[in-house]
Amino acid sequence: MNPMQTQVTASTAHDTITYATGQSAIGHILAARSPFGVCAILIGSDADALKQDLASYFPGTALAEGEAALRDDLAAIARFIETPAAGLDLPLDMRHGTPFQQRVWEVLRTIPCGATITYTALARRLGQPNGARAVAIACAANAIALGIPCHRVVRADGTPSGYRWGIERKRALLDKEAAI
Structure with a gap:
């Protein structure tokens, strides 16, 4: 060869x-x-x-x-x-996102099981106080459900909102985690 x-x-x-x-x-x-x-x-x-x-x-x-x-x-x-x-301890390959998406995904991985964060709070944590919509778009682009726990991101009023895998699945995951 x-x-x-x-x-x-x-x-x-x-x-x-x-x-x-x-x-x-x-x-x-x-x-x-x-x-x-x-x-x-x-x-x-x-x-x-x-x-x-x-x-x-x-x-x-x-x-x-x-x-x-x-x-x-x-x-x-x-x-x-x-x-x-x-827990879900798997090695992740998160190279298939933009640099901003990767930053969002890294922060999402720090949210403990049973906890939630709002899109706005997550944007602020990233230094983007007006970036809630960009955070939502990064969550929607996530191909590693559960490994990158975008199901832990909620609306400002604390209710679950859109989830790529279905709102009922998001509720089920959050309910299961809240029971810990």
């Missing part, structure tokens, strides 16, 4: 995302890993729709089904949904 072929092969390996689907108390879940960590946790009612959603998050990236490789990740995610106090 010549050096150019080696380079192409190495590049292809880094462009492959392995994924698997499973069931949880709040519906189907899809976990996906790049060579750098978990790059997606998707939640929904249909496994095929989750696969299509994954492809839309990572266009041009090779997707490979790998249930055996992700069995532990799926079990950890399902366990977290049932018992949020157990």
Whole structure:
């Protein structure tokens, strides 16, 4: 193999995302890993729709089904949904966002289980006092549900608002965490 072929092969390996689907108390879940960590946790009612959603998050990236490789990740995610106090300690690959989105996601990871924060308070924490809408957009762009706990962001009046995975799922997650 010549050096150019080696380079192409190495590049292809880094462009492959392995994924698997499973069931949880709040519906189907899809976990996906790049060579750098978990790059997606998707939640929904249909496994095929989750696969299509994954492809839309990572266009041009090779997707490979790998249930055996992700069995532990799926079990950890399902366990977290049932018992949020157990935590969700998975290595995350958050490179697929803008620098601002990545900053929002990092702050979200500091919000403790059972706690919430408003969009405005999160924007202030980022030094963007008028950035509540930008924070909401960053939350909506999050492909790593639960690992980046955007479900912990609420309206100024404390009520849950839009959630990429459905408002009922957001309520269920918040209720489960509040019971800790």
